[in-house]
Amino acid sequence: MTDTDLIIETEQLTKRFGPVTAVSDLDIEVPAGSVYGFLGPNGAGKSTTIDMLVDLVHPTSGAARLFGLDTRSSPVEIRRRTGVLLEGFTPYPTLSGREHVSLAASTKDAAVDPATVLERVDLHEAMDRRAGGYSRGMTRRLGLAMALVGEPDLLVLDEPTAGLDPHGVVVLRRIIREENERGATVFFSSHVLSQVEAVCDRAGILSDGRLVAEDDVQELRETVGGETVLRARIRTDGPMSAVRDRVDDVDGVQEVHLEDGELVAVCESEAVIARVLSAIDQSGATVPSFETDGRSLERVFESYTDEV
Incomplete structure (x- = not known):
């Protein structure tokens, strides 16, 4: 692989804060x-790491390049070509959603219709409200x-699913796929394996x-192995059996039934969880809460860190 094939490349990138x-x-x-x-x-x-990639923090040693450009010497050009969502993003409380998007457009000298962008993330109904009143x-x-x-x-996204309900997670995944199909490279961090399995083709594990470890997602999925059970509390105006039947048609669902007001789906891997949540959303139902029972990402970390 040549340098021109790489959007992000780091070499012995190191950051120390005191000791x-x-x-x-x-x-x-x-x-x-x-x-x-x-x-x-x-x-x-x-x-x-992400702070160093976007030049918010300078490395103690080593180097990072985006688009073949050094992050220290070419930050303006890099930021012009990069969209960033930081984990600690906090909006200006007195500005509306529309005004925030307009502000972002002015910093990139980009022509954009704020309403169109906000509709993509399902915020069109709240775009003229002050962001200080927004939920997480x-x-x-x-x-x-x-x-x-x-x-x-x-696109560099730091824990983008934090604070999102299941519908918001579905919206995020759709946007990631759309942006990638448009030609964008997407780099996002997460501590949840299923989020990565659902949309990524390659992943690195930091401990x-x-x-x-760094491998394609299929290899990581095989490492995780084992079935995963999803328990989801469903809210719907229609019969729960219709939601169950919709989930039963999802590829990778081995069994599904209703139990004490919850939908229980046995899935062949954590990656199937994303498809189940999407199917529930498409059925018109909502998921106020859900939990999974299976091999977690922490087990994957243990399998690697025990060796290093």
């Missing part, structure tokens, strides 16, 4: 046109809308600031 090493000798390669999942438990160094999920979707401004060549 604490947050990221150590990180070497990652993100191919152009890929959807790359950056996996790791909370505190693994994912946000610090609405705030995340507003940040995503701002990242989409200008049709960036690269204690070190990259302990």
Whole structure:
């Protein structure tokens, strides 16, 4: 693979805060046109890495390049071509959603219809409300809308599903696929394996600031193995049996039944969970809460970190 094939490349990227090493000798390669999942438990160094990629934090040593450009010497050109949603994004409380998108457009000198962008993230009905009154999920979707401004060549999303309800997760996944089909490269961090399995073609696992594994998602899925059980509380105006039948048609669902007012689906892998939630959403029902019971990402981390 040549440098021109890579959108993100790091070489021994390291960040220390006093005696604490947050990221150590990180070497990652993100191919152009890929959807790359950056996996790791909370505190693994994912946000610090992203902060270095977008030049909010300078590395202690090593280097990072986006589009073949050094992040330290070419930050303006890199930001022009990159859409970013940081984990700690906080809106201006007195500005509306529409005004936030207009502000993002002005910083990139991009012509955009704020209403169109906000409709993509399902915020069109709240676009003229002050963002200080938005819920956490609405705030995340507003940040995503701002990242989409200008049709960036690269989307960098830090824990984009944090605070999103199941419908919001479905919307996010749809947008990631649409942006990738448009030609954008997507790099996003998560501590939830199913989020990465659903949309990514490649992933890296970070533990204690070190990259302990990097592979295509199919290989990681085979490593995880085992079935996963989804228990979802359903809210619907129609019969629950109709939702059950819709889920039963999802590829990868081995069994589905109703139990104490919950829908219980036995899935062949965590990746199927995303398809089940999407099917429930398409049926017109909502999911106020859900939980899964299966091999978690922490087990995958253990299988790698025990060896390093």
